[in-house]
Amino acid sequence: MKKILILLVVLLVCLTGCGSSPHQATQDSRAMDSAGSAPEEAQYNKAIAAEQDLLEAGIEERKIIHNAEVRLRVNDIEGSCEKIKNRTIELKGYLQNYAVHTNENNASADIALKIPSVNYQTLLEFIVEQGKSDYKREYTDDVTTQYIDLDARVKVLKAEEESLLNILNKAEKIDDILKVKAQITSTRQERESLEGQLKALNSSIEYATINVNLYQPQNSDVNVNVENLNIFSQSGRALIYGFNFLTAGLGNIIVFFFTILPTLVLLGLIIFAFVYIKRRKSRKNNSE
Numbered sequence: 001m002k003k004i005l006i007l008l009v010v011l012l013v014c015l016t017g018c019g020s021s022p023h024q025a026t027q028d029s030r031a032m033d034s035a036g037s038a039p040e041e042a043q044y045n046k047a048i049a050a051e052q053d054l055l056e057a058g059i060e061e062r063k064i065i066h067n068a069e070v071r072l073r074v075n076d077i078e079g080s081c082e083k084i085k086n087r088t089i090e091l092k093g094y095l096q097n098y099a100v101h102t103n104e105n106n107a108s109a110d111i112a113l114k115i116p117s118v119n120y121q122t123l124l125e126f127i128v129e130q131g132k133s134d135y136k137r138e139y140t141d142d143v144t145t146q147y148i149d150l151d152a153r154v155k156v157l158k159a160e161e162e163s164l165l166n167i168l169n170k171a172e173k174i175d176d177i178l179k180v181k182a183q184i185t186s187t188r189q190e191r192e193s194l195e196g197q198l199k200a201l202n203s204s205i206e207y208a209t210i211n212v213n214l215y216q217p218q219n220s221d222v223n224v225n226v227e228n229l230n231i232f233s234q235s236g237r238a239l240i241y242g243f244n245f246l247t248a249g250l251g252n253i254i255v256f257f258f259t260i261l262p263t264l265v266l267l268g269l270i271i272f273a274f275v276y277i278k279r280r281k282s283r284k285n286n287s288e
Helices: 002-057 077-090 116-130 146-170 174-206 231-287
Strands: 062-072 094-102 106-116 130-141 208-217
Touching: 062 077, 062 116, 062 146, 062 174, 077 094, 077 106, 077 130, 106 116, 116 208, 146 174, 174 208
Parallel strands: 062 208
Antiparallel strands: 062 130, 094 106, 106 208
C-alpha cells in the first residue's frame, strides 16, 4: 500500500512540472519582449536628451545648410569660368553642373558648385571678384531638429533589430520564427531608408551649394556713353540719326502710297466713267 502511495505522489509531481512548462515559456517570451523594448526606450530617451543639449549649446553646433546665388557681368566668359572651376577644385570642391549659352546678342554660362562648408565664404568672395555683380543672394537652412530626429530614429530601429534577432535565436515554433523574420525585414528596410535620408542630409550640411550665372554682352564695345564722346563723334551720331529719321519718314510715305494705290485707281476709273458719260450726254443734246 505504501508503495502505491509513493508512486501516486511521484506521478502528481511530474504532472505539476509538465503543466508549468507552457506557463514558464510564456513568461520567458514576455521577458524577452520586455528586454527588447528596454533598449529602444533607452536609446530614444538618450536621443531626446542629446537633442535638447544640442539646441542649448549654441549656433556653433547646429546643422546648417549654406546656399548662394550670384549673377555677374564679365568681359571674358570662358576665362572667368575656368578661373572659378580651378579655384573650386583648389578648395576641395567640385563642379555639379555647367552649361554655356550663346546667341547674337550675348553669351552666358550657368555653373552649380559644391564646396566644403568651411571654404564656402572663401569661394564666394573669389567668384564675386571676377566681374560686376548684378545679383547676390545668400540663404541658410537650419536642419538641426530634422537631423537629430533622423539619427534618433535610426538608433531606435537598430536597437529594435537587435532585440528581434535575440528573440529569433530563442524562438522554436515555425510560426513564431516566420513572424519575427518578417518584422526584422520590415524594421531593417525602414532603418536603411532613414539612413539614406540621414546620409543625404549630412552631405548637404558638409557641402554648400553656389549657383553662378555669368553673362558677357557680345556688342559691349558699341555701348559707348554719349557724354564721353567729343563734338565730332556727337555730330556724326546726330547726322546718322537724322538720316535714319528722314529715310524712315520717306519709307512710311512710300509704303502708304502703295497701300492706297488700288483704291486711287478704282476711284479714278469711277470719276473717268462719270465724266465720259456726262460729256456724251451733253454732245447728244447739242446735236438735237
